[in-house]
Amino acid sequence: MKHLAFTQEALAALRREFDEAFQTLPQQEDDTLANYLLLQVSGIRYAVALRQVAALQSQSRITRLPSTHPALLGVCGARSELLAVYDLGICLGHAPCERHPWLARVAGTTLAFAFEHLERHARARAASRDSGRSHVVTLDDVGTLPLLDLHQLARKVAGASQRPPNLHPEEA
Amino acid sequence: MFDNWSFGRKLAAGFATVVALTLLTAAFAVYTLKDVVRTYEGALEQSQRSLNNSMRLDTYVENHIAASRGYLLTRQQRFLDEKAQLQTDVERLLGTMRQGSTGPADLAGIERAWAEYLPASREQQKYASDQITHERMTFAVDELRPFRQALRAAVDTLVESKERSIADVTAKSSVQVRTATATLAIASVLATLLAILLATLLTRLLGRQVGSAVAQIQSSSTELQAAAGQQVSGLREQSTAMTEVTTTMNELLTTSRQIAESARQVSVLAGDTASGAKTGDSAVERSKAAIAAISKQVEQIVTFMLELGRKSQQIGLVLDLVSELAEQTNILAINATIEATGAGDAGRRFLVVADEIRKLADRVTVSMKEVRTLVEDVRGAVSTTVMATETGAKAVDAGSRQFEELTRVFTQIVELVKFTTEAAREIELSTKQQASAVEQVNIAVASVAQATREGESSSTQTLQTAVQLSTLSKDLVQLVRAGAAT
Numbered sequence: 001m002k003h004l005a006f007t008q009e010a011l012a013a014l015r016r017e018f019d020e021a022f023q024t025l026p027q028q029e030d031d032t033l034a035n036y037l038l039l040q041v042s043g044i045r046y047a048v049a050l051r052q053v054a055a056l057q058s059q060s061r062i063t064r065l066p067s068t069h070p071a072l073l074g075v076c077g078a079r080s081e082l083l084a085v086y087d088l089g090i091c092l093g094h095a096p097c098e099r100h101p102w103l104a105r106v107a108g109t110t111l112a113f114a115f116e117h118l119e120r121h122a123r124a125r126a127a128s129r130d131s132g133r134s135h136v137v138t139l140d141d142v143g144t145l146p147l148l149d150l151h152q153l154a155r156k157v158a159g160a161s162q163r164p165p166n167l168h169p170e171e172a
Numbered sequence: 173m174f175d176n177w178s179f180g181r182k183l184a185a186g187f188a189t190v191v192a193l194t195l196l197t198a199a200f201a202v203y204t205l206k207d208v209v210r211t212y213e214g215a216l217e218q219s220q221r222s223l224n225n226s227m228r229l230d231t232y233v234e235n236h237i238a239a240s241r242g243y244l245l246t247r248q249q250r251f252l253d254e255k256a257q258l259q260t261d262v263e264r265l266l267g268t269m270r271q272g273s274t275g276p277a278d279l280a281g282i283e284r285a286w287a288e289y290l291p292a293s294r295e296q297q298k299y300a301s302d303q304i305t306h307e308r309m310t311f312a313v314d315e316l317r318p319f320r321q322a323l324r325a326a327v328d329t330l331v332e333s334k335e336r337s338i339a340d341v342t343a344k345s346s347v348q349v350r351t352a353t354a355t356l357a358i359a360s361v362l363a364t365l366l367a368i369l370l371a372t373l374l375t376r377l378l379g380r381q382v383g384s385a386v387a388q389i390q391s392s393s394t395e396l397q398a399a400a401g402q403q404v405s406g407l408r409e410q411s412t413a414m415t416e417v418t419t420t421m422n423e424l425l426t427t428s429r430q431i432a433e434s435a436r437q438v439s440v441l442a443g444d445t446a447s448g449a450k451t452g453d454s455a456v457e458r459s460k461a462a463i464a465a466i467s468k469q470v471e472q473i474v475t476f477m478l479e480l481g482r483k484s485q486q487i488g489l490v491l492d493l494v495s496e497l498a499e500q501t502n503i504l505a506i507n508a509t510i511e512a513t514g515a516g517d518a519g520r521r522f523l524v525v526a527d528e529i530r531k532l533a534d535r536v537t538v539s540m541k542e543v544r545t546l547v548e549d550v551r552g553a554v555s556t557t558v559m560a561t562e563t564g565a566k567a568v569d570a571g572s573r574q575f576e577e578l579t580r581v582f583t584q585i586v587e588l589v590k591f592t593t594e595a596a597r598e599i600e601l602s603t604k605q606q607a608s609a610v611e612q613v614n615i616a617v618a619s620v621a622q623a624t625r626e627g628e629s630s631s632t633q634t635l636q637t638a639v640q641l642s643t644l645s646k647d648l649v650q651l652v653r654a655g656a657a658t
Contacts, residue, residue, distance in 0.1 A: 014535060014539075017535075018532065021528045021531075035509060035513070037506070050506070050509065050510060050513065051513060053510055054510065055507055055510065056503055056506050056507055056510070057503070058499070058500075058503055107514075120502075120534060120537075121502070121505075121506050121509070121530055121534070
């Protein structure tokens with residue numbers, strides 16, 4: 001099989017693109033496009049708006065805590081802050097995942113959702129509503145994906161845990 | 173003694189006896205008839221001669237008397253000559269008759285009458301004259317008449333006597349013939365009775381002997397017929413068996429020839445194999461060296477492949493490192509994008525860099541995926557090659573050991589080929605001898621089969637002869653014994 005990365009043309013194209021990135025003017029950002037993260041939970045693809053994500057971490061060490069909330073995995077440290085980590089799959093109604101290598105901190109909260117697989121970053125048109133009135137994101141290569149509202153999930157989780165989601169240690 | 177005589181001798185004796193009796197009877201009859209005939213003929217001849225003489229005498233006398241009359245009438249000399257001749261004839265005839273069967277008693281009268289007549293006749297001659305009268309004639313005749321009558325009477329008496337004699341002879345002959353006939357008849361009857369008795373005795377004796385012999389012959393012929401039949405069936409079975417044996421021998425001969433040919437071919441092949449084995453021996457040595465070199469090369473390959481495997485694992489580690497860097501770069505780029513977005517306009521330029529970094533990270537990630545795939549393929553190929561090489565090395569080792577074993581076996585094979593070649597040659601020779609022996613056996617079997625067929629034919633003829641003999645014996649028994657059964 002002829003691998004694209006290992007052809008002379010591909011190598012030359014790679015170098016050219018990188019060099020051109022310094023030579024050309026930055027492209028005006030298309031305001032109609034938004035940044036999304038594509039991830040998989042229980043084998044299902046979802047899109048998450050990047051603006052709802054405060055930080056993205058991998059291989060974070062989660063300290064297990066006993067809890068009545070089925071989705072709470074525990075806590076982990078992130079830049080001197082302690083985050084509550086919840087299983088995104090359980091929050092979406094899927095089966096619990098065995099591994100949670102990725103953490104996505106919800107913007108403006110001390111809550112993070114753990115999931116098993118991050119595909120990539122993508123820019124796409126703003127989310128729209130499908131026939132079921134759910135928000136979806138349409139990408140050229142993968143098609144239409146459901147859009148996760150992390151803030152809504154955070155509020156749901158917070159409501160379920162009967163503790164305010166934006167609870168800072170000083171305010172606890 | 174008679175019992176020890178043969179059948180032919182007994183028959184010959186019987187027939188000889190019958191013939192003898194017949195001959196004896198015939199001889200007796202012939203003798204008797206001859207005797208009778210001789211006696212009858214002699215007597216008859218003698219009587220007939222006597223009668224003829226008597227008749228002649230009577231004729232002479234009558235002629236003499238006639239001559240006397242003639243002279244008396246004619247006075248011719250011839251009558252006198254005739255009278256003299258007649259007188260001579262009468263006297264000679266009387267002499268002859270006297271010497272014959274006519275007795276002196278019968279001639280005495282005639283001689284006496286003749287003696288008395290002659291003078292009277294001479295006396296009568298005196299009365300002859302040229303002119304004799306009837307009365308003188310009559311007187312002369314009358315004067316001679318008593319003498320003539322006496323002579324005639326004597327002649328008649330003689331004739332009658334002869335006739336009586338002939339009758340007597342005839343009567344005697346008839347009696348004799350009857351006697352002979354009776355005797356002959358009696359003898360014939362006796363002979364016939366004797367012959368019948370002899371035939372009966374002989375028939376019974378021979379019939380008993382013949383019957384006994386025929387019965388034995390019949391029994392023997394029946395046994396012979398049975399034996400011939402068994403012999404025929406046995407020879408027929410033997411002939412069939414010999415035919416089958418002949419067929420089998422032919423097949424065996426064909427097979428032997430095929431085996432001999434195959435043995436010859438095997439011998440040739442063994443020779444070729446031996447030559448090939450010698451040639452292969454050197455090839456084995458070269459192959460041995462080549463395998464050793466291959467084994468060494470394979471070991472080197474294994475070593476290099478193992479090294480290649482380790483290197484590919486290191487490449488994998490490098491890829492893992494690069495992938496991790498790309499992923500971390502991507503994460504940092506995402507976080508940078510997040511921070512740049514959160515920074516607003518101040519983070520816009522940083523957003524560009526973050527975007528480029530993110531793109532670079534994506535490209536690296538994509539490339540790393542492909543590289544990883546390739547490296548995995550390479551590692552897989554290397555592992556496969558290593559395993560294959562190890563397997564090959566093991567195979568080479570095993571092959572080398574097997575080749576050594578093969579060499580050893582080949583050496584044994586070479587030795588065995590030598591033995592096989594010798595054995596094949598011996599087998600070829602033996603099979604040739606066997607084929608020759610089979611051919612000889614086949615010829616002998618064919619001869620035996622031919623003899624069997626001839627024996628069968630002879631037995632068949634013997635059987636037919638036995639059947640005919642049995643039939644003949646039955647017919648003979650029926651001939652010998654009235655109503656004899658088998």
